[in-house]
Amino acid sequence: MVISLGKEMRAQYYTGSHLDFGQNRVQYNEFFWQSYNFERFKVFFHGDGKNHAVYAAKSAHKSLIDLEELLDFNLKQKVEILVFNSQSQFQQSNIGLTNDINSNIGGVTKIVGSKIFVFYEGDHRSLDQQIKSGLTEILLQQLMYGGNWKDVLKNNTLLSLPDWYLKGFIAYAGKGWSTEIDNLVKDGILTDRFVNFNALQNKDAELAGQAIWNYIAEVYGENVIPNVLYMTRVSRSIESGFLFVLGTSLKTIMHDYQNYYKRKYRADEKFRGQNTGNQLTFKTKKKYNYNQFKLSPDGQYASFVTNEDGQYKVWLYHLEEDKLRKIHKGGLDLNRIVDRTFPVLSWHPTSKALTYFVEKKGEVLINIYSVEDKKTTRRPLLGLTKVLSAQYSDDGKFIIMSAAKKGQTDLFLYKVIGNSQEQLTNDIYDDLDPSFVDNSDRIIFSSNRESDTIRKNRKVEIKAYNENMDIFIFNRTRSAFLTRITRTPKVNETQPFQFSKNNYTFLSNESGITNRFVASYDSLISHIDTVVHYKYFSVIHPVTNYSRSILEHDVCGSGGVFSELIFKDGKFQFYIGQKDNNLQLRQKNIMPTQFMKHQLGIVQLNIFNIDTSDIIVDSSSTIDINNYQFEDDEPAYEKEVVNFEEPTETLQPDSSIVVQFEERVEEEVFVLPRQDLYTINFTSDYIVSQLDNSFLNQSYQRFAPGIYYSNPGFNGMIKFGIIDLMEDYRLIGGVRFPANFNSNEYLICYENLRHRLDKKYMASRQTFTRFYDDRVDKVQTYDAKYNLKYPFSEVSSLRATANLRADRNVTQSTDQTTLNIPNSTDYWGGFKLDYVYDHAIPLGLNLYRGLRMKFWGEVYRELNEPKTDLFTVGGDIRHYTRIWRNMVWANRVAGSTSFGNRKLVYYLGGVDNWLMPKFDNSIQIDPNNNYFFQTIATPVRGFFQNARNGNSFAVINSELRIPIIKMLTWKPMKSDFAENFMIVGFADAGASWTGVDPYSAENSFNTTIVRDGNLLITIENQKEPIIYGYGFGLRSRLFGYYVRFDWSWGVDDGVLLPSVKYLSLSMDF
DSSP: OOOOOOOOOOOSSSSSSOOOOOOOOOOOSOOOEEEEEOSSEEEEEETTOHHHHHHHHHHHHHHHHHHHHHHTOOOOSOEEEEEESSHHHHTTSOTTOOOSOOSOOTTEEEOOOOEEEEEOOSOHHHHHHHHHHHHHHHHHHHHHHOSSHHHHHHHHHHOOOOHHHHHHHHHHHHHOOOHHHHHHHHHHHHTTTTSSGGGOOHHHHHHHHHHHHHHHHHHHOGGGHHHHHHHHHHHTOHHHHHHHHHSSOHHHHHHHHHHHHHHHHHHHHTTOBOOOSEEOOSOOOTTOEEEEEEEOTTSSEEEEEEEETTEEEEEEEETTTTEEEEEEEEOOOOSSOOOOSOOEEEEOTTSSEEEEEEEETTEEEEEEEETTTOOEEEEEETTOSEEEEEEEOTTSSEEEEEEEETTEEEEEEEETTTTEEEEOOOSSSOEEEEEEETTTTEEEEEEOOSOSBOOTTOOOOGGGOOSSOEEEEEETTSTTBEEEOOOOTTSOEEEEEEEETTEEEEEEOTTSSOEEEEEEEEEEEEEESSSEEEEEEEEEEEOOOBSSOEEEEEEETTTTEEEEEEEETTEEEEEEEEHHHHSSOSEEEEOOOHHHHHHHTOSSOOOEEEEOSOSSOOTTSOOOOOSOOOOSSSOOOOOEEEEEOOOOSSOOOOHHHHHHHHHHHHHOOOOOOOEEEOOOOEEEEEEEEEEEOSOSSOOOEEOBTTBOOOOOOSEEEEEEEEEETTSOEEEEEEEEEETTSSSOEEEEEEEEOSSSSEEEEEEEEEEEEEEOSSOEEEEEEEEEEEEEEEESSSSEEEEEEEEEEEEEEEEOOSSHHHHTSOOEEEEEEEEEEEEEEEEEEEEETTEEEEEEEEEEEEEEEETTOSSOOEEEEEEEEEEEEEEETTEEEEEEEEEEEEEESSEEEEEEOBOTTBSSOOBOTTSOOOTTSOEEEEEEEOOBTTSOBTSEEESEEEEEEEEEEEOHHHHHOOSOOOOHHHHTOEEEEEEEEEEEESSSSTTOTTOGGGEEEEEETTEEEEEEOOOOSOEEEEEEEEEEEETTEEEEEEEEEEEETTEEOOOEEEEEESOOO
C-alpha cells in the first residue's frame, strides 16, 4: 500500500534554495480500468486482467480472515485492490509518486487508506504474497495509528515506528516463513550481518525484522503478537510494548533472537557438505543482485545479469581469459520496487550468439547479441506481457519460452525465422522453466498443476493452486497428455534439465535447503490381460547437500558442464563443474532443516540415509512406494520412488482430484458480481497542520526602494491533498495565516497525470504589508499558472509554465493624504521553460545519493506596457555521495542572472526558513539597476541576508552529513530524535553582483555613494566580492519537525567575522 504526498508548484529561487525537482512516471500504454465490487473488496483490473481480479478477490478473502485472526483486529473498511498485469505496467502508473517532500516536514499526516496494488510477475505464489502483505500493511497501520484522520493526526506525531518493525512484521505476516527466507536469514545470522542493526539496509533490514517477529512467535507464541502491538500503540513506545507483554527489554530480545537462530543453524551446519565445483574468480559486488547465470554450450563463456536497485547489466565472462565484458545496460536505479524478472538469457546452440529478453516502453523485446562482431539485433515480441525463461532447441530454430499472456503463464514455442510464436499450453496454471529434451522433441518444465492432462481455459479456483511446483514433460506429438516426473505437494521442484536419456536433474527444497536432485524415469510391467500394462515411476536422488540453497543451475549438453549460483557469506558465488563427475554421486546423507521437518510433518526423523549407488532401478526389483522408512532410532530413507498410473487416451481426470475439487467448491460458494467501469472517486491523501516560517505560494516578491525582502515570519499553515484511486488526479489546497493575520495566503492546485503529458493548474493569492515613513501599503498578488511536463524518462523531463500575475497595491487610509492616493494594479504575463534531471535516491531523512540538476529560463512582461521585459536564466546542480553507510557528502553549485529592461535583485546570505532572520542594511542596493522583483540566494552561512546583492549570483555549498548516533549504535533505535540526529560540517562560498562578473568595474558593490546635504561623495573600493563561511550544524526530527541548528563563521574580504547562529525548520539542499 502506498500513500502519496502532494506538493505545491515550486520552481527557481523564489524563496531560497528549495526547488521543484522530482522524478516521473512515463505512460506508454493506455489503461482502461474495470472493477468487481465484492462484499469486503473492490478489485480493479485492466485489459486481460479479469482472471487476476477474480483470483485476487479469492486470495484476499482467505488472507484477510487469517490476518484478522492473527492480529485479533477486524478491518471495517472495504479494501480496494488494484491489479496490474505486470510490474512494467505498474511502473507506468502514478501510484506512490511523491517526488520531493516539503522543506518543512512538521505536521504532515498521511491518511492511512485501504488501497493496495499488486502486479502479476508470472506465478501466483508471488501474487498471493503481495496481496497478503498489502492487507497486513493496511491492518497494521490502522491498528497502530487508527482508522480515521483524527486518530491518525494524533498518533502519527507521537508514535514513530522504524522500518525493521513495520516492514519486518509485514514480511512475517504477509510472506510467512519459507525455505528461501530460512536460507537468507541463516546466512545473515551466521555471518553476523544482522548484529549491527542500524547498518542494515533494504532487504537485510526487512529480513532481520522478519526474523525477530518469527522468533517471538516461536518462543513466546503467536498469540502474544497482537498484545505487543496494542501495548506499543497505547504506550507509544516500542520498548514498552515488548517489556509490558514479554517481560523483557528490546535490548535483551535483540541478543536472544541472535543466539536462538545461531544455535539452530550451527547445529544444522554439521550435516551439510561443501560445493565441489570450481568457483569463478571474478570479483562480485555487494551492491549487485546476480541472476541468469548461463554457460555457453561450448563452455567458453559464462553470462549473467546484475541488478542494482533497478539498473540492470548483461555480462559476458570468458572463462579461459578471465575477462569480463558488459554487453548491455538498461533501467535506472530508483527508489521503487525492483523488477528482477528480466533480462532473461539464452545461448544459441552454436555459442555464437546470446539472446536476452527485456521489457522497455511497455513492450517485450528480444535481443540477439553476436559474440563475434559484438552487434545486437532487436525485435519486438507481440502479444506477450512478460518472458520468464527461455531456451533454444538443438538446431537453433526454435526457442521454448515461459511467458505471460492474457493473465496466464504458459509455454510458447518461438520460431526464430519468422518472429512468430505458438502457444503450447493455455490454462490458469503456472508453467515455468521449460527446456528441450530428447533431441528437442519434448519439453520438460515445472508447474503447479495437479492433473497430468492439459485442459484449456479452466475455471479459476484459488484452492486448485499449489504453491509448490512439480516436474512434467510435454510431448509435442501427444500434446493433451503430460508425463509426470515428480508428485510432491509439500516440496518445490524447479529448473529441470536433461542430462541423459530418461534422467533429469532439477532443484528441490525437500531438505529445507534447495539442492540439486536427479530423477530417473522408468517403467515395469504391471499386469497382462489382452495387452501389456505398464507402471511408470521415478526414482529420485539428491546429488548435493549444500549448506546454502542453489539459486540457479544450468546444464550444457554438448559442453559437458553444469553451473550453480549460490548466495553464501553475504555474497553471490558462481560455480562450474563437470556433468559426468558430479551428477551421479555415490552417497549423500541429508537431514531436513527444523523448518522443513515442520512442513513435512516429521517429528522424530533425524537423518536421511540415501543410497544412490544405482540410478536405474532394475525392473525385477521390488518397488517401495513409501517416501520415508522409519526405524527405531535412526530411520533410513533408501530411495524416494514416485509411482504414476499408465497414461490413457481418455480426458477424465484422476478421481481423487475430482473429489478434492468437489469438496473445495462445497466449502465456499463464490458468486462473481457485476463488472463495472471505473469512475473517478477522490479520497483524502494527507493533511498538513504546522507552524512554519515560509511562504505557501512560490513567486518573486515586488521590489520597493527602502522596503527590503519580506520574510514570512512565524505563521500557521494548513494544507490538504486529495487524490483519486489511481492517483492520476490530485487536488491540493492550503492557507497560511501569520500571527497578526495581515498577510494571509491562499493556494489551490489541480494536477492531471493520467497521460504522458502531465498538466497542472494553480491559483494563489498572497498579501504583503509594507511600512513606509509616511504610509502603509498592502500588496496583493494574484497568480495563475498552467504547467505542462513531458517526461523523457523516469528521471528527466521538460517543463513549461505560463502564468498571469496581478499585483494590486492598496494604500491604507490613515489620513487625508493617504486617502487620496489611488490604488494601482500591474498585470504581468510570464513563460518559463525548465529541464529537470533527478536521479537522487533517498537513504534516510535528509540523506540522498545520486545526482539532480535543473536548468531554466523565464521571461516576464508587464501587459500593455512597453520596455518592461524581465529575463532570468539559471541552473542548480546537486550531487550526493555516500561515503560510508549513510554518511553523505553533499555538494551543490548554483547560480542565476536576470537581465532586460527590468531586473531581479538577489540578496545573498543566510539560510532557508530562518526562524529569526536578519537583513544587512549596510550593503547598498544599486538604485540605477531598475529592479522590479526581489528574492534571496541561500545558503551562505556566516552572514545575514544581503551580505551581497545584485542581478546575478553564484554559490557553492559542501556538506558532510553524519547520522552519528545511528552509525555508532548497533541495536535498534528507540528514539526518533536519536535515530535522525545528525552532525553536519559545511562550507559555503558565494557572490552576488551587477555587471559581467563579480570583479567587473560595473559591479555596484565596488562603489559606495555618500550624500551629505548638497555634497555627493563617490567612494571606489577594491573589496573582495566573494564571501565564504564554514562551521558545523546539528539536525534531527523533534515532534515531527525537522530542526536545524547551524553555527558558522564568515570571512569577508579576508576578515574573519563573529559567528552567526541559525535556527531553522527546513530540510537541507
